[in-house]
Amino acid sequence: MSTVTRRPRDTEFSSGKGDVLLEASDVLMQFGGLTAVKDVNMTVHEGEIVGLIGPNGAGKTTFFNCLTGLYKPTSGAVRLSGEQIPPKPRKVVRAGMARTFQNIRLFGNMTALENVMVGTYCRTTSGVLTTILRGPKFHREERETRVKAQELLDFVGLGHTTELLARNLPYGDQRRLEVARALATDPKVVLLDEPTAGMNPQETQQASDLIFRIRDTGRAVVVIEHDMRFIFNLCDRVLCLVRGEVLVEGTPEQVQSDPRVIEAYIGTGEDDDFDDDDLQEDPA
Ligand SMILES: Nc1ncnc2c1ncn2[C@@H]1O[C@H](COP(=O)(O)OP(=O)(O)O)[C@@H](O)[C@H]1O
């Protein structure tokens, strides 16, 4: 694998040794007889980028779903800034955790700007009555929301897409739009599920730069990805999940040189019974 050349940290926020922000303790998620996530522990500090890798079906997305309240873990706890969060997506977002999805979930018939504005509504204070009456407070908040949403579009490199419908954006731009919408909720921690899936090398590089810039604003990032070069260049720490369990955790250097990680990717599932004899060259 390639030599690791991580971008140096360049702000006071990004020591990576800040306070603990997110803490998952012994998270277990079972579906009937299937254990998708088994006693997973993860701690994420302020200004840290943590990577989650592992073969397909390892439980990475399920773990994100447990962190973000989409699933209520069978057992275990998730704490953000020391507080246990109720497993309800809205409450999780308000508490300061935002995410993107492996399968993009945008409002296709809304503009890019409107998609980002949706994210900010969890922080606006207009009550139902103000919204219905559309009084001065509503209009002021609406204006502020637009300005903030446009700033976020600029931040992710989509400043030119304001009035374009989300469904008409190229795939890579849709992924960036999801990131902008997540940032609009003003999170302390951002969880990205396969943010570079379907991207070309140039877009992948841009995604790396974007994640570093998010980190440099003082946020923590947890990222699931299959692209090892991307993960090892980006992350301060990497967890490798296999069959729902953390197999290896360490720095990118430690994880990428661990033979168990390589084996997890090459010899998974049915191939587990594979023995060395099977590797002999076919005489034909
Ligand atoms: N809602 C669900 N009901 C039943 N099984 C599920 C559900 N969600 C995920 N799983 C199972 O959990 C396992 C882990 O899946 P997933 O978290 O999507 O893996 P990954 O994201 O690492 O590829 C898989 O076997 C998957 O089929």
Ligand SMILES: [Mg+2]
């Ligand atoms: Mg997944």
